[in-house]
Amino acid sequence: MRSDVPLFSVDDLTVGFGRGDARVRVVEGVSFVLDRGETLGIVGESGCGKTVTVMSSIRLLPAPPSHLDRGSMRLGEIDLARLPPKALREIWGNRIGVVFQDPMTSLNPTFSVGFQMREALRLHRRMTATEADERVLQMLERVGIDAPGRRLAQYPHELSGGLRQRVLIAMALICEPELLIADEPTSALDVTLQAQILDLLRSLRDELGMGILMITHDLGVVAEFCDRVAVMYAGRIVESASVAALFAAPRHPYTHGLLSSIPKLSTAKGSRLPVIEGTVPPPGTRPSGCAFAERCPHAQANCRETAPSLVGTPDHRYACFHPVGAGA
Secondary structure, three states, X not given: OOOOOOOEEEEEEEEEEOOHHHOEEEEEEEEEEXXXXXXXXXXXXXXXXXXXXXXXXXXXXXXXXXXXXXXXXXXXXXXXXXXXXXXXXXHEOOOEEEEOOOHHHHOOOOOXXXXXXXXXXXXXXXXXXXXXXXXXXXXXXXOOOOOHHHHOXXXXXXXXXXXXXXXXXXXXXXXXXXXXXXXXXXXXXXXHHHHHHHXXXXXXXXXXOOEEEEEEOOHHHHHHHOOEEEEEEXXXXXXXXXXXXXXXXXXXXXXXXXXXXXXXXXXXXXXXXXXXXXXXXXXXXXXXXXOOHHHOOOOOHHHHHOOOOOEEEOOEEEOOOOOOOOOO
């Protein structure tokens, strides 16, 4: 059951890039809510606007070149869209933690792991050096890093990919944030490490009661880890539902295509997996109608004329004039 005030809510988020006549819309009309202890997956192909949407929703993208054309973003009662930069810096890394996609480029190669982890505590917590060191060691142990005392003096290049990812998670959680943004946190890891990282995030989510926004293209991760899912295409949410409802009965043809392309044990040897022909239209070239129409096997004339709005029930909404299973 949702509380009256969700942990995080985004309403009609619309983001553009560029200046004047050269400005193009990258994200348009995106809305979602997230409660405490809940995980929402944002999925779609590369170029669908997942990362821009989520990073814009916490105002972490530099502006310019990005521009918040309209929309509201609230962390509890706090209107992030109206906060000055100083107030935002007090929230980033404190009440909102971020695990970036590439741990090698997200960690500064010129500073030790210990120095980088203490930085958030220096900014957001009034701790002595001894207290900060104790907190850092506790968090490294919490995320399953062996010999944490030795890791403090090491540099990012001295760690494996799995250890770097755990360090990033420890840095994001060291101030025990209410909201965690996880941008493809397992994309660079093998399947064993993926499972370990997801188990770690799940246990920390349950322990701390935080909400998680998971950006991913991996529907297997969504099925394993998320409570609800929002499918994005060309800068818009085209379907949103609980994970169980979406996997059982996808309504948007794009979602159906994504699910159909997942390899299955029952797939006959030598047979080809279904694919979605074509590519995501880049910003500035998107049609006035449904952006998926040129790739959609169900598209009709009205799809190319008007962009569909989200319809359906509050628990399962989709933006399609001719949804999959409409005649069932």
